[in-house]
Structures are given as C-alpha cells and as structure tokens.
Amino acid sequence: MAPLLQIRNLTVEFSTRAGTLHAVNDVSYALEAGETLGIVGESGSGKSVHALAMVGLIPTPPGRIVSGEVLFEGVDLLKLPERELRDIRGRKIGFVFQDPMTSLNPVLTVGRQIMEPLRRHLGLSAAKARARAIELLDLVGIVDPARRIDQFPFEFSGGMRQRVMIAIGIACDPKLLIADEATTALDVTVQAQILELVRDLKKKIGTTVIWITHDMGVVAGLADTIQVMYGGRIMERGPVRSVFKDPRSAYTWGLLRSLPGKLTAADQRLYQIPGSPPNMIHPPAGDPFAPRNEFATERCLREVPPLLQVGAGAPGHMAAAWYDLPAALENKGYA
Amino acid sequence: MSATTLLKVSDLQKTFGGKGGLLGRGRPEVRAVDHVSFEVRQGETLGLVGESGSGKSTTGRVLLQLEHPTGGEIEFEGNRLTGLSKSALKPFRRKMQIIFQDPYASLNPRMTVGDFVEEPMIVHRLVGGRAERRARVAELFDLVGLDPSFARRYPHEFSGGQRQRINIARALALEPSFIVADEPITALDVSIQAQIVNLFQDLQERLGLTYLFIAHDLSMIRYLCHRVAVMLRGKIVEIGPTEAIFANPQHAYTRALLSAIPVPDPDVESQRHAIAFDYETQKSPDGAEMRPVGPDHYVLA
Numbered sequence: 001m002a003p004l005l006q007i008r009n010l011t012v013e014f015s016t017r018a019g020t021l022h023a024v025n026d027v028s029y030a031l032e033a034g035e036t037l038g039i040v041g042e043s044g045s046g047k048s049v050h051a052l053a054m055v056g057l058i059p060t061p062p063g064r065i066v067s068g069e070v071l072f073e074g075v076d077l078l079k080l081p082e083r084e085l086r087d088i089r090g091r092k093i094g095f096v097f098q099d100p101m102t103s104l105n106p107v108l109t110v111g112r113q114i115m116e117p118l119r120r121h122l123g124l125s126a127a128k129a130r131a132r133a134i135e136l137l138d139l140v141g142i143v144d145p146a147r148r149i150d151q152f153p154f155e156f157s158g159g160m161r162q163r164v165m166i167a168i169g170i171a172c173d174p175k176l177l178i179a180d181e182a183t184t185a186l187d188v189t190v191q192a193q194i195l196e197l198v199r200d201l202k203k204k205i206g207t208t209v210i211w212i213t214h215d216m217g218v219v220a221g222l223a224d225t226i227q228v229m230y231g232g233r234i235m236e237r238g239p240v241r242s243v244f245k246d247p248r249s250a251y252t253w254g255l256l257r258s259l260p261g262k263l264t265a266a267d268q269r270l271y272q273i274p275g276s277p278p279n280m281i282h283p284p285a286g287d288p289f290a291p292r293n294e295f296a297t298e299r300c301l302r303e304v305p306p307l308l309q310v311g312a313g314a315p316g317h318m319a320a321a322w323y324d325l326p327a328a329l330e331n332k333g334y335a
Numbered sequence: 336m337s338a339t340t341l342l343k344v345s346d347l348q349k350t351f352g353g354k355g356g357l358l359g360r361g362r363p364e365v366r367a368v369d370h371v372s373f374e375v376r377q378g379e380t381l382g383l384v385g386e387s388g389s390g391k392s393t394t395g396r397v398l399l400q401l402e403h404p405t406g407g408e409i410e411f412e413g414n415r416l417t418g419l420s421k422s423a424l425k426p427f428r429r430k431m432q433i434i435f436q437d438p439y440a441s442l443n444p445r446m447t448v449g450d451f452v453e454e455p456m457i458v459h460r461l462v463g464g465r466a467e468r469r470a471r472v473a474e475l476f477d478l479v480g481l482d483p484s485f486a487r488r489y490p491h492e493f494s495g496g497q498r499q500r501i502n503i504a505r506a507l508a509l510e511p512s513f514i515v516a517d518e519p520i521t522a523l524d525v526s527i528q529a530q531i532v533n534l535f536q537d538l539q540e541r542l543g544l545t546y547l548f549i550a551h552d553l554s555m556i557r558y559l560c561h562r563v564a565v566m567l568r569g570k571i572v573e574i575g576p577t578e579a580i581f582a583n584p585q586h587a588y589t590r591a592l593l594s595a596i597p598v599p600d601p602d603v604e605s606q607r608h609a610i611a612f613d614y615e616t617q618k619s620p621d622g623a624e625m626r627p628v629g630p631d632h633y634v635l636a
Contacts, residue, residue, distance in 0.1 A: 042524035043495075158387065187386035188551065192595040192609035214525050217597025221604035240601045251526075258529035259599055260558035264577070265536060270529040270558065276494035277524055292526075 002074060003030040004175060004208050010068030012046075012053045012232075015061060019281045023049040025232040027068075028307075033175070036202065036209040038223030038240070040216060040255070044277050046232035047212050048180050054078075055093055055178075056085045072176070091121035094174035096165050098181035103165055104153040110137075110164045111149035117171045136167040140197055159190035166197065173205055180212040195222055216255060220244060225316070228252045231278050231288025234307055238317030246326075248310050248319035250296075251289045253329070287322065295328040338376040341513060341545050342398065347371045347407035349390075349397050367393040369569030370407070372625075375513070380539065380546040382560030382577070384553060384592070390569040391549050395515040398547065399431050400424060411513070429459055432506040436518035438498035442490040449486025452476070452505045459509055475504040478541075480534060496527035503534065507542070517549045532559060553596050557581055562631070565589045572619060575632030585634040587617040 012024035024046040031037055041047040052058045054070040054077060070077040072093070077085060089095070097103050105113060114136055115129040124132060130149070137145035140163040153161055162182065169177055179198075183191040195218065201207055211222055219226050220240060227237040228249060236249035247253040257271040275292040278284055284291050290300035299322045307320040319325075349368040367390045375381050385391045396402045398409060400416060409416045411427055419427075435441050443451055452472050455461075462468045473483035479500040490498060499519065506514060516535065520528040532555060538544055550556050556563060557577055564574040565586065573586040584590045591612030598604055625633040 042526055188553070188595040188597075189386065189591055189609070189612060191597075193611075195597075196609065215597060216599035217604070220599050220601045221597050221607065244599070244601055255525060256599060258526070260532075260554050261599070263558055265558055269536070270533055272529040272533055273526045274530075276496055277526065 001033075004033040004035075004073065005031040006069075006071040007050075007054060008069040008071070010050055010053065010070065011066040012049055012058065013064050013066055015064070016281065021281050022283050023063075023232055023280060024053065025283075027229075027232070027234055029227065029234065029237065031176075031208060031210070033208055034202075034206055035225060036211060036223045037225045037227060038219030039210060039212045039227045039229060040214065040219055041212075041229035042214055042277055044231065044280050045229040047229045049232075050229075051178050051180060051210065051212060055089050055095075056080075056082065057089075087121065090117040090174075091172045092175050094169035094172070094177045096162075096169040096177070096179040096182040098184055104161060106153055109150050109152055110156065114149075114164070114167050114171055117168065121172050132171075133167075136171055137164070139170075139201075140164070140167045141193065142167075159186050159193070162186055162190070162194060163197070166194070170201060170205070170207065174207065176208045176210065177201075178210045178212070181214070182211070183218065184213065184215075191218075198222065216244075216259065228255075231283055232280060233288060233304070234318075234320065235289065236317075236319040236321075237307070238310070239314050242314035242317045246310075246313060246317075248313065248317070248325045249289070249321050250293045250323070250325060250328075253325060254293075287320070293323075294332070295323050295325065297323050338378060340374045341377045341412060342375040343408075343410040344374065344398065345372050345408045345410075347394070347397060347409065348405045349393055349402065350405045366569045368397060368404070371566075371569070371571050372407075373564055373571060373574060375545055375547055378539075378543055378545055379561040380535075380548050380559055382556040382563040383547060383549045383566060384551060384556055384563060385566030386551065386592075388568070389566040391566045392517055394566070395433065395517050395547060395549050399433055399515055400428070401433070425459070429461070429509040430511050431513045431515070432509065432511040433515045433517060434499075434502055434506050434519045437522050438495055438502055439490075439522075441502055442498055444490050447487055447489055448493070448501045449476075451490075452486070452501065452508055455505060455508045461509060471508070472504075475507055478507065478538070479504045480530075494527075495523050496530055499523060499531055500534065503538070507538070511544070513545045513547070515547045515549065518551070519548075520555065521550070521552070528555070535559065553593065565592065567618075568614070570619070570635060571625070572635040573633070574625070575629065579629055579632045583629065583632075585628045585632075586619070586636075588612050 008028050010024055010027045014021040014023055027050055039047045053065055065078060111133050114133040118124045118129040118132055134145045134149055137149060142148055142160060142163055183194050213219060223240050226240045226243045228235045230251050236243060236252045247256060254273040258273060260270060273292055278288055286302045287300040287305050290296040305320040305322045307318050310317045310319050347368050348370055351365045351367055371394060383391045397404045404417060416427055449472050452475055453468050456468050462471050472486055476483040476486060481500050520531050523531060548560055560577050563577050563580045564571050567588045573589045584593055591610045594610040619635040623635045626636050628634050
C-alpha cells in the first residue's frame, strides 16, 4: 500500500535582507496511515517550516519552494491550485498550532469557530454543525459542552483553548493531524491530559499524526517514529525505541545525554553540546551539526552525509552521519 | 542542614485588583501570593515550582521589592526590607538580582553589550573610574564564558544562549549574594539549556551564590536544586529536600505534578500514567498549616 504522505526532496528558502535563508534542505520521508511521527528539533531546524510548506501555508514571497514533491494520497500538494488546497486543509489535513491565544478569533464564539470547517468542508446545516461541534467539545474533554459552545475564547483557560484548537483540528475527521508545539505553552498537568486525548483519538478514529516538538519526553510517550531535524535536514529517524536506545547521530545522542533525567548535581555535570545552532543564512558546508560535533571527521565538515539505513539497527532506523557513533563513543570513553 | 538563613519570608501576601473598579463594580481580588512563608539558606539553590498563575513569579518579584507586598515581611541578612524607603533599600538591591526568562526582550538593542553590563556599576557608583569598570566588564565576560572582545558588539549579533550569558554577567556586576532566576532556560534552544545550567552551577561554586530558581521544568529542578517548594494558587503546599519531594511527595498536587512529567524513555513512557488532580476536592482544607512529614520536609495539611 502506498504511504499516506510522501515527501520527496523538499527544499524551502526565504529571502531576507541579510541574504537567502536555507530553511529546509532536501527533506524526504514517508508516513504510513495510522502512524504517529514525532519530529524533534530546535529553532532553525526546519521542523515547522517544512510542515507549513507542504500545505501551502508559507507566505510566498518571501518564502520559496525551490524543489520537491509532497504526495498526499498520491496527489502532489505543491502542484494543486490554492482553491483545491484549501479544501484539503481543515478537511483531510487538520492543524493545531502552538499559541491558542492568537489562533482563535477573539470576537467569535468557540462554537462558530468549530462549526465553520464543518459547514464549509462537509456542507452540514447549521443545526447539524452545532450538534457535531458539541460532540467534538465533549470528545476533547470540555465539561458542559452545550453551554460552553456559546462562550468566547476569553472565557476559556489556556488548556481549554488548546482543547478547542484540537476540536477544530479534528472537526472533519482529518486523515492527517499536524500539531506544532501544541502543548509547549501549557502546564505539564494540562499537557498530560492533551496527550492522553490524542492517544484516545488515535484509538477511536485512527488519525495519522505528525507531532512537532522540542521535548524528547513527549515524543517518547506519543510517537511510533521519531525524526530528528537540525539545520533544515533530517539527521536521524526511526522507530522510537531503536533511536532512543541506540542513537547514531551525534546530535540525537547529545540531546539525550544533556537531559538531567534522574541525575542530581551531586552526581555529575550535565553533558553540554558546545556552540550554538547554525545561522541558516550561512549554513555549514557539510553536515550542519559538524561544527558542534566532537566526533566530526574531516569529511563531515566538507560533505553532506546521506540519510541511510543503520547497519545493525531496526528496519527504518536511518541516520545521516559519516562517522560511526558507537565506535566514536567507545574511543572517547563515553560508553 | 544547619546553614544560615540568607532570606526569610513571613506571611507574604500580594493581591491584585479588588478595589472598586470602573462604575464601582469592583474587580474580584486575586491573591497571587497568599500567606507564604519560607526561608532561603546561604549557598543553596531553592527551586520554586508551580504552574502558570500559581504565583511563583510574583513571589520572586516581591522578594526583590520589584513589587510591593500587600502584607507580610521579608528579611535579608537579618535586615527587614519591607517598609524601607527607596534610598534605604538601595544597598540591599545591589545584593539581590534577577535573571528573566526571555534573553531577547531583556537586552537593550541600542546599547553595546559591554555598556549594558557596565550600566549597573554606574548607577550604583560601585567601581571608580571608567578604565576600572571596563576591566571589570572584561572579567565578567570571562566569568560567564564569553570572549571579552565581544563587549563592543550589539545584542543582535548574539544567539539566545549568549544573550542569556550577557544577562547573567550584568546581574553579577554588582557582586550580589542572592539571585532570583525566573525560568532562565525556558526560552533557550534545547541544545543550549545544559550550557546555561552548568554555568549557574559553576558560578555558585566559584562565587558562593544563593539562588531562587523558578521553573516549571521539574527534571531540571531535580538536577539543580537542594530544596524545592511547590506552589499552588498562591500557596506553598509542600517544601523539602529535593530528593524527599521527588521520592516521597506528600501533597496530592505534588504527586499529580510529578506524575505528569514526560520521561525521555519510550519504555518508561509506555508505563507512565499521569495522576489527575482536582483542586476543589483535593485542595488543602481551610486553616491548613505547614506540618512536618520528614526531616526538613513540610506539607500544607
């Protein structure tokens, strides 16, 4: 069976006053129906931009899709006219963004905002859309939905607003839900409830999910597959257990190693990755992480490594690295 | 622990609103800090955790007299700060500094970062001549891990991690003994956070600093803090040695909070279940007081 989503060689740039910013560089991956992909990265990693670009949500100009294909159910989204793309967004592909304060319209009731895609995409009558909106609010765990539906966003707490955003994101039973730092602004207890909700939804309606975050813990709990991005490229991807237990990119390893976990300061200092993320107007010539990588070889500094299946790793565990991380770790006495 | 008390807070209160607003209807009073008492000991790092709206940041600001408390007392090195005039407060201000979450917003874009670090010394007339101050700026840059030649540059030339180092250098300019760090790593890239946490620790060792570390990232709190205070809706509900709090949490809210932290290990995560907390049914009863539940470990019950 063909994957639900297949991205091939996606490259995105932005024109800025300081020069061309290379936001996404030759990104390719596939997503199977029902899979949950957790994408991890920091600012400038390309994790958010690539997701926006694939559904035509980056402003052009200053943005520009230089190359690539985004096949969704076999159709290249990058070639679709805006009108058809608009039908797919919100209907087949739902979104939840980071900031529920700015993503909701403050002067419309939350009910109106949930009903809007139902009426536009599914052609439901006002009464049917309202009934469905109440169902959705109930589904995302909002108590007393029949009353709350007529309230305005300011009458909801941050966590409740984020639930409303998720209700809008899943309103039309999308095949694919893309969430970008959807719980980052929330308190941990609220985040835990939202993640539980997403797990439930996957069970109930089988949604395919792309969950973009900087939090390794969230990915460990939610995703089937993890994809680590840096400098607009995929550094490593694969089944979560395989990547967490046996990382092959020095960047993935460094991120995991720098987390305190159960360490206390009395035990030891935190491992720190030196330097800062690259300026993507002047990206490093070779492997984007090479200038910060203590295991980098000459070749890493010159040539971009391809993303390849890890020899002894689980099927689908891929890494972009010229160096052999397990050997390098042993050499440096990290094992 | 028999350390000396550096800062003592008794029955601190801070309320917002509550005075008859427009049309005399009056806004409801918000008790951001609701009868809070604790102490910070010389040389320790006390973690203050809680969710948004718990009053943790307000507590930090009131401690430094950036906001006036509605009631209660603050003692620093045995001196009562509450009720002091501005000029009487100035020598104490020097010794208590704050570092904020957003390293972008707190720098002045039109000032070289060297001038930015030097400014407090001028305001407090701390270091004599210009040359002397410049030498001190170079020393401070070195101390926080920045090349002293960067002092002539402007903020936009620096990354988030470097900007936070600049903020830390400025906070250290007046040789404080106590620093409130309000979510100092939250806005930084993940690959930078460990660098700044290590810097906080190095500075504590070298300069004998005392920290109040305000954060919602509990794994970092566990790593960095000697003791932890948990805040819920303006009240401290539990306070104690870090390991006691993490290994043996007593308040229902502390348990819920700890159970909600995602762990970067798929095997642990598949077994983890967040414990729910319902404020109305599980809050501490009226008239609750801090009661000992273990050595140096207290819970509101």
